[in-house]
Structures are given as C-alpha cells and as structure tokens.
Amino acid sequence: MRKIFWIVLLFPFLTNAQNEVNIQFNIKNAKSKSITIINGDYTNADVLFGERVIEVTLIEGKANWNHQISKPIFVTTRYQDSITKEYFSYAFYLSPKDHLGFSFDSNSPKTTVVIKGKGHRNNQPLIQKLINNRQSLESYEKDSLPDNVLKAITVRNIANQKTLKDYISENRPTKEFIKIHSLYVKYFPLWTYIRFKGNQKFNIREPFMRNENKWQVIEDSLTNISPVNNKEVLAIPDYVYFLPSYIGRIKERLWQHHELLKEYYNTDTQQEAVEIFKEDPENLLKEKIINKHFNGKTAEFLYGILFKYAIDKKEDNLPEIFSRFIKKFPLSKYIPHIEPAIKTITEKRERKLTDKMVLVENPDSYKTFDDVLKLIKGKTVLLDMWGTWCGPCRSEISLHSEFIKNHFRNKPLDYLYVANHDNRNETKWQELIPYYNLTGKHLLASPELTKDIMTRVKGQGFPTYVIIKKDGTFELSKAGYPMKRNVLISQLENALNN
Numbered sequence: 149m150r151k152i153f154w155i156v157l158l159f160p161f162l163t164n165a166q167n168e169v170n171i172q173f174n175i176k177n178a179k180s181k182s183i184t185i186i187n188g189d190y191t192n193a194d195v196l197f198g199e200r201v202i203e204v205t206l207i208e209g210k211a212n213w214n215h216q217i218s219k220p221i222f223v224t225t226r227y228q229d230s231i232t233k234e235y236f237s238y239a240f241y242l243s244p245k246d247h248l249g250f251s252f253d254s255n256s257p258k259t260t261v262v263i264k265g266k267g268h269r270n271n272q273p274l275i276q277k278l279i280n281n282r283q284s285l286e287s288y289e290k291d292s293l294p295d296n297v298l299k300a301i302t303v304r305n306i307a308n309q310k311t312l313k314d315y316i317s318e319n320r321p322t323k324e325f326i327k328i329h330s331l332y333v334k335y336f337p338l339w340t341y342i343r344f345k346g347n348q349k350f351n352i353r354e355p356f357m358r359n360e361n362k363w364q365v366i367e368d369s370l371t372n373i374s375p376v377n378n379k380e381v382l383a384i385p386d387y388v389y390f391l392p393s394y395i396g397r398i399k400e401r402l403w404q405h406h407e408l409l410k411e412y413y414n415t416d417t418q419q420e421a422v423e424i425f426k427e428d429p430e431n432l433l434k435e436k437i438i439n440k441h442f443n444g445k446t447a448e449f450l451y452g453i454l455f456k457y458a459i460d461k462k463e464d465n466l467p468e469i470f471s472r473f474i475k476k477f478p479l480s481k482y483i484p485h486i487e488p489a490i491k492t493i494t495e496k497r498e499r500k501l502t503d504k505m506v507l508v509e510n511p512d513s514y515k516t517f518d519d520v521l522k523l524i525k526g527k528t529v530l531l532d533m534w535g536t537w538c539g540p541c542r543s544e545i546s547l548h549s550e551f552i553k554n555h556f557r558n559k560p561l562d563y564l565y566v567a568n569h570d571n572r573n574e575t576k577w578q579e580l581i582p583y584y585n586l587t588g589k590h591l592l593a594s595p596e597l598t599k600d601i602m603t604r605v606k607g608q609g610f611p612t613y614v615i616i617k618k619d620g621t622f623e624l625s626k627a628g629y630p631m632k633r634n635v636l637i638s639q640l641e642n643a644l645n646n
Contacts (some may be wrong), residue, residue: 167244169237169267171213172227174251177259178181178209180230182443188222188239188385196456197485208256217244222279222385229254239279241325243269244566270325274318278311278329281336285344292355294363301337308333331381338374339390342367344511379445391446392453397436403429412436417452424505430539431458431465435472441476452482459489461543467494507578508591517594520566521620523589528643529562531622533601533612535569536576539628541611545584553587555637559644563588568598568610615643 151572173183184205187195204211220243227236233347236257240248246267253260261273281304288297298345306396312329315321345363349356356363381387402408402425409421413436425433431454440452451473458466474483484636501507509591514520520531534541551565565586567577574592581590605614605624613625613636623643627636 149557167216167218168522169215169217169244170247171240171243172247172249172265173204173209173211173213174205174249175209175227176204176251177255178206179232179254180206180228182206183211184226184228186224187215188224188388189217190385191382191452191534193452193481195484196449196452196530197482198257215242216500217242219244220328220383222383224385225250227254227257230402237280239276241275241328243267243270243322243324246270269319272315272319274311274315275329278315281349283339288344289348289351291348292352292359294341294345294359294366298341299342304340305333305336308336325516328380328383329503332384332386334453335374335381335384335387338370338376339387339394341370342397343390346393348399355415361642375444376446378448382445382449388433388449391450395434395437395450395453398441399430399433402433402437412440428464430462431469435469437457445596447529448477448480448482451477452480452486455482455489459486459493460546462539463493463542466490466498493578496577496583499585501578501582502587504582504587506589507581507635508589511592512594515600517597517601518596520564520591520601521616521622522646523591523622524562524564524616527562527616528560528618528620528640529616530640531565531614531616532563532565533568533598533607533610533614534565536580537569538610542584544629544631545586546591548598548636549584549586551633552640553638556640556644561644564591564616565589566591566593566598566601568593569595571595582592615639617643617646 163404171268175183182205185202185204187202189195190200220241223242225238228234229236236252236254238250238261239249242248247265248271249262249264250266251260251262261550263271263273283304285300286298291297312333315328316328335393338510345367348363349360351379375535376391398578402412406422406425407418409425410418412433413421413424415421415424434454435451438447438454442450451469454469455466455473458464470486473486474480477483508514508523514523532541532545534545537541563586565581565588567573570577570592570596577592578592580586591597602612605612605622607614607624611629613627613631614622615625616622623639625631625636626639
C-alpha cells in the first residue's frame with residue numbers, strides 16, 4: 149500500500165516530466181544576450197489571454213528552455229543580431245518528451261543550423277522552406293482581377309507540396325508531423341488568397357469593387373475545397389492568425405452588402421435585419437458571423453478572440469454575448485480570463501451622468517472651431533475629438549483618461565470631448581460619458597463643425613487630441629497612435645506652465 153501511495157502522490161510530477169519539452173541553444177559567435185520564443189499554441193487559454201512571447205537569456209550563446217505541453221505544438225524561435233539588427237527565425241514542431249539541441253553560427257545562421265536529439269526528425273532545416281514561405285505578392289497589388297495572384301499562389305503551393313514530399317522522404321518524420329503539415333499545404337492557398345483579397349479592396353478600391361464578384365467566386369471555391377470550420381487546422385499558427393481577419397473581412401462585406409444581412413439575423417425582412425445590424429455592427433455582428441460559419445472548438449476560439457479584442461475597446465453588448473457564450477461552452481477554459489472584465493463592464497453600465505459631466509446646450513449653434521474656442525476662453529483645455537462608433541477612440545479613453553486626470557488632479561486643466569458623426573447616436577453618447585467617467589464638457593458636433601475643427605487643427609483621423617492654451621492658441625498632440633502618454637502629458641504641462 150505504501151508503494152501505491154507514493155506512486156499516486158508522485159503521479160502529477162511524473163506526468164509533468166513526461167510532457168516536458170526542452171530546447172538547448174548553442175549559438176556560435178552570438179551577438180545577442182537573448183533569444184525570443186513565440187508559443188504558437190494560440191487557442192490555449194493561457195497563451196491567448198496571457199504571454200505568447202518570452203525572452204530566454206543567452207549566456208555566452210547558450211541557453212536552456214523547458215516547457216510543459218500536452219499535445220504537439222508549433223514554436224518559433226527568433227534571434228536578432230545586436231550589430232546588424234537582422235532577424236533569424238526558426239519554426240519547431242514540438243511533441244511531448246522532445247529534447248532538442250539547436251545550434252548555429254550567428255555569422256551565417258541559415259546555412260549552419262544543426263538539430264539533434266529526440267524529435268530531430270520533425271525539425272530539420274528543409275521544413276523551413278514550407279513554414280516560412282512568405283514571398284511577397286506585392287507585384288499583383290494593382291491587378292483588378294484575381295487570375296494572376298491565384299496562379300502565383302498555386303505555383304507556390306506546388307513548391308510547398310514538393311518540399312513536404314522531399315522532407316518526408318529524407319527525414320522520416322512522425323505521423324502527426326505528416327498530418328499537420330499536409331493540412332498546412334492544403335490550406336495555404338485559402339488563407340494566402342483571402343488575406344490578399346481583403347487588402348486588395350484598399351489597394352485599388354474602385355476597380356476591385358467593380359470586379360468583387362469575380363474575387364468572391366474564387367474565395368467561395370477555396371472554402372469549399374478547404375472548409376474554414378475545421379478544428380484540426382487550429383494547430384497551425386498561420387491559420388489561427390488568419391481566422392480573426394477572416395471574420396473581419398466577412399464583417400466588412402456585410403457592411404457594404406446589406407442585402408446579405410438577412411442570412412445572418414434570421415429575420416422576416418431585409419429591413420428588419422438592417423435595423424438590428426445598425427444597433428451594433430461590430431460585436432453582435434461578429435457573433436452572428438461566428439455562429440453561422442463555425443461551431444465546436446473553432447467557434448469557441450473565435451468567441452475568445454471577440455472578447456480579447458473588444459474588452460477595453462468597444463465593449464458594446466459583451467455581457468449579453470458572454471451569457472450566450474457560457475451556455476454554449478460551459479466548461480471553456482477561457483471563462484476565468486473573461487469573466488472579471490465582464491463583471492467590470494456590467495458595473496460601469498450602472499453609472500449615471502453627474503454634474504461634473506456637462507452636456508453643452510444648443511450644440512447646433514456651434515458651427516466653427518472659433519465658436520468652440522469662445523466656449524472655453526481663458527482656460528487650458530485638452531480637446532478630445534472622438535466618436536461612440538470609433539474603437540480606437542474608446543480604447544485610448546479606457547487606457548489613458550483616468551491616468552491623465554489623476555496626473556493633473558488639482559491643476560487648472562479642463563477637458564472638452566467633441567463627439568463626431570454621432571448625431572444619430574445621441575443615446576449611446578449619453579450612456580458612454582458616465583461609462584468612461586468622462587468628467588468635463590461634452591459637445592455633440594454637426595458634420596460642419598467636425599470638418600472645420602479637423603481642418604483647423606490638421607487632424608488626420610479619430611481620435612485627435614488638441615492642447616488649447618489660455619490665450620486661445622492651440623497645438624496638435626504629438627503623442628501619435630497608439631498614444632505615447634508621456635508625450636501628451638509633457639505637452640499639457642508645458643501649456644499649463646506657459
């Protein structure tokens with residue numbers, strides 16, 4: 149009984165040891181003090197909501213990295229020469245119990261790689277030609293038709309097929325390796341073409357829109373050959389990174405083609421679908437897309453992505469979406485990572501307007517920037533040009549507003565928030581002011597006023613921040629986007645001191 153007891157007691161530790169992977173780095177002529185490791189197991193809750201990138205310290209070019217895994221995963225190592233600043237990347241396919249030795253000469257890394265140890269048959273240099281096949285398609289960015297780029301992708305994938313065939317013949321990798329890399333080759337045309345197509349409408353705009361159906365026909369044929377709803381492909385980092393952008397492209401297409409909305413909202417009429425869509429063309433629409441095109445593990449992952457990128461940015465309807473999510477996936481490991489934020493959002497919704505949140509009366513009477521300057525005459529003011537519809541605006545408010553106000557507490561700095569393109573969103577506007585605790589003055593701008601202010605301050609988009617001084621002079625924020633908060637604070641301090 150005593151032996152059985154000790155075996156049971158030690159079982160978790162034995163299991164961890166059995167699942168551990170190890171890479172020993174040995175870099176000759178190393179000119180860097182660290183090597184970067186990127187975990188490709190992106191659907192894992194701790195990776196999706198935690199740290200995906202870690203730095204491992206090199207001591208005289210040597211380091212040892214250990215990690216616990218329960219299934220094969222892709223891991224990318226990245227070495228940057230501290231003198232030339234050039235990067236050398238190497239992708240590994242690691243299985244539990246793999247113990248690899250990875251060495252190269254930093255003076256010529258691509259030709260000096262040596263992989264030894266358990267798992268070496270899955271990680272020889274030849275496979276990098278497949279995994280790192282990132283040749284530019286820039287030469288096709290002026291094409292209004294998809295034929296040439298599709299041909300180029302097809303030729304490239306034929307090369308991928310040959311690379312994989314040669315690799316299998318030369319190295320005799322594991323069955324799991326062959327299966328996942330065969331899926332990589334199969335799905336490569338899908339994600340490569342759809343990514344290119346998604347950018348093409350911005351590259352050439354009108355010519356693309358004129359031929360959009362021809363581009364879409366090819367996308368549809370590729371998704372028929374390689375269904376997007378395939379949980380096995382979630383093991384491939386390239387595919388996992390592609391899926392959120394795929395959701396975004398469908399969303400953008402629905403923005404342009406309201407006649408398609410009825411398929412997603414299950415309404416009796418197109419007009420009814422359009423009205424529901426207008427209430428939230430971001431989070432709720434993404435949920436509709438996920439539910440129409442995906443299920444199982446893939447849908448769970450895409451819900452996770454929805455929450456990850458909406459929290460602290462555009463948080464509309466997230467508690468309601470979360471409620472539906474936990475009913476679909478009650479055992480999801482994403483829940484503990486999401487739930488605290490949902491609780492905070494729910495609490496912030498309960499906030500009400502206070503006397504420190506002043507809504508400027510008769511907003512239509514403000515036609516020009518000069519009218520606005522009269523409103524705040526004699527004061528030092530931070531002007532925030534934002535919109536309820538603007539994700540970056542709301543993200544910057546979440547990240548910086550409270551910090552800036554705490555920094556300038558008890559100092560004569562006022563705040564003016566001008567909401568732009570929000571004339572039809574007055575209810576949402578009045579809800580978000582207390583939601584973000586935006587103490588200060590609030591003006592709902594007409595299109596005429598928005599145009600005049602942005603022209604005068606030379607603003608390029610939203611959000612735009614302007615520092616207005618007591619004497620009525622002003623300067624555009626130099627903090628950029630994403631905001632370099634210390635830069636804006638320095639500008640504001642100079643304005644107050646001068």
